[in-house]
Amino acid sequence: MSEEFLSHCRHIAGEPFVLTTAADMAPYLDDWRGRFTGKALAVLRPAGTGQVAQLVKACAHWRIPVVPQGGRTGLVLGSVPDQSGSAVVLSLSRMNQVRSIDAVNRTMTVDAGCILQQVQDAAALHDCLYPLSLASEGSCTVGGNLSTNAGGTAVLRYGNARELCLGLEVVTPQGDIWNGLRALRKDNTGYDLRDLFIGAEGTLGVITAAVLKLHPLPKASSTALVALGTVRDALDLLTLMQDRCGACLTGFELMSAVCLELVATHFPDLPRPFARLHGQYVLLELSSCESEQQASGMLERAVAVALERCIARDAVVATSAAQSRGLWDLREHISMAQAKAGKNIKHDIALPISRIARFIATTDAHLREAFPGCVLVTFGHLGDGNLHYNVAPPEGVPHDEFLDNEPAINRIVHDQVDAFGGSISAEHGIGALKRDELSRYKSPVELDMMRAIKAALDPLGIMNPGKVL
Structure with missing residues (x-):
């Protein structure tokens, strides 16, 4: 059966674009962190939506599971196959064209395989901003961004990927093409099918193209790093800045x-803006459609007020x-510094902003009681309530040994997230990694509704099986 199926796939996509040898498939089977390697029957690399539809139709006919894949930057095993070897990976990397840009309507229609930076650059050429x-x-793709409802550093002003998408083109699990590429900001003509597929992680269909929402390109931006004593001070600063x-x-x-100490240790060439260490830091950015003077003046005045009110202890x-880039480098090198320091237990969580300080204090205390000496590496997008709350081993404890505590640590963190009205996944999705955790914290009613949608759209269960549900 598999040979007949693969021969049919070669007829659709072309011999070079149906990969079946271990060496050819290897780059598509590892997860981003290098902790898991799946197996696949083949890797399929279609050139366009029509080929995607034909390939998915063939998978439905032969009952072959499909794992859609973009830039492979996910962190929850959402875009890699399991180890059964029964699924095909459907890589959209060849589908990477900007189809059209409408600067007046401030929209852009792109293939799902477009690299995010490519989309940002194309928008800038038309004096527009795609703010995700x-x-x-530099490597993630629009399809992956939408399938996980990606967030990032500008959600506070512009929203998640969902808010930046107006329409979709999707190949259904039956191999049909839904053309929902409508560049409309108002469209009340029934169920919002677009929102079903955004954040579904490829379990309901394959996103092949999208209409993205553009914004005016700011004339200037201004950046500051503010030193504070506590997370509570950071929340007060957020209120002041807003x-x-x-x-x-x-x-x-x-x-x-x-x-910042981790970054200083592992990237000593990066700036060290303050002479002494403070408890917390906030990286601020303002953007203006008027002028650099307006952005910098507004930021300087607001920071001065924070210092006068003793909310802030110091600021740069x-x-x-170049200085702005240096400050952002401190933020963007945290994850790389963690990787250099060794393995740790990661959490991508969301909380009501007003409860973040109490959550951190309470959860820190529980973890330090249960695992004395553990190192808590906390950072994230405070403006939208998204924290990366990571737990590293105590000094001298082997990292692999400490990772054995992951289930117990997850239980402490996720139970506290739930108690504070939060979510165990803010922007990375559920994938296979958090699937069992999801069933613990979602209500039976909510899970039943999700299963009903899955069963209705994908009755054969071939779309990214084992992920989310």
Whole structure:
């Protein structure tokens, strides 16, 4: 059966684009962190939506599971196959064209395989901004961003990937093509099918193209790093900045002292803006459609008020693009510094902003009681309530040995997230890694509704099986 199926796939996509040898498939089977390697019957690399539809139709006929794949930057095993070897990986990397840009309507229609940075650059050529911004923007793809409802550093002002998408083109599990590429901001003509597929992680169909929402390109931006004593001070600073700067506040990133010490240790060439260590730091960014003077003046005045009110202990305001880049490098190198330091137990969580300080204090205490000496590496997008709450081993404890505590640590963290009204996944999705955790924290009613949608759209269960549900 598999040979007949693969021969049919070669007829559709072409011999070079149906990969079956171990060496050819290897780059598509590892997860981003290098902790898991799946197996596949084949890797299929279609050239367009028509080929995707034909390939999925063939998979439905032969009952072959399909694992859609974009840039492979996910962190929850959502885009890699399991180890059964029965599934095909459907890589959309060849589908990477910007189909059209409408600068007046401020929309862009792109293939799902477009690299995020490619989309940002194409928008800028038309004096527009596509504001989704991620550390992996040089390799992640639009299809992957939408399938996980990616967030990033500009959610505070512009929203998640869902808010930046107006329409979709999707290949259904039956191999049909739904053309929902409508560039409309108002369309009340029934169920919003677009929102079913955004965040579904490829379990309901394959996103092949999208209409993205563009914004005016800011004339200038201004950046500051503010030193604070506590997370509570950071929340007070957020309120102050929102009151004084409104929609100009684009980024508000929290970093603990542990984070900056890690960066300083493993990337000593990066700036060290302050002479002494503080408990917490916030990286602020304002953008203006008027002028650099407006952005920098507004930021300087707001920071001065924070210092006068003793909310902030110290601050550095960038006076050049290079200084701004240096401050952002501190934030963007945290994950790389963690990787250099060794393995740790990661959590991508969301909480009501007002409860974040109490959550951190309470959860830190529980973890330190249960695992004395553990190192808590806390950073994230405080402006939208998204924390990366990571737990590293105590000094001298082997990292692999400490990872054996992952289930117990997850239980402490996720139970506290639930108690504070939060979510165990903010922007990375569920994939296979958090599937069992999801069933613990979602209500039976909610899970039943999700299963009903899955059964209705994918009755054969071939779309990314084992992920989410």
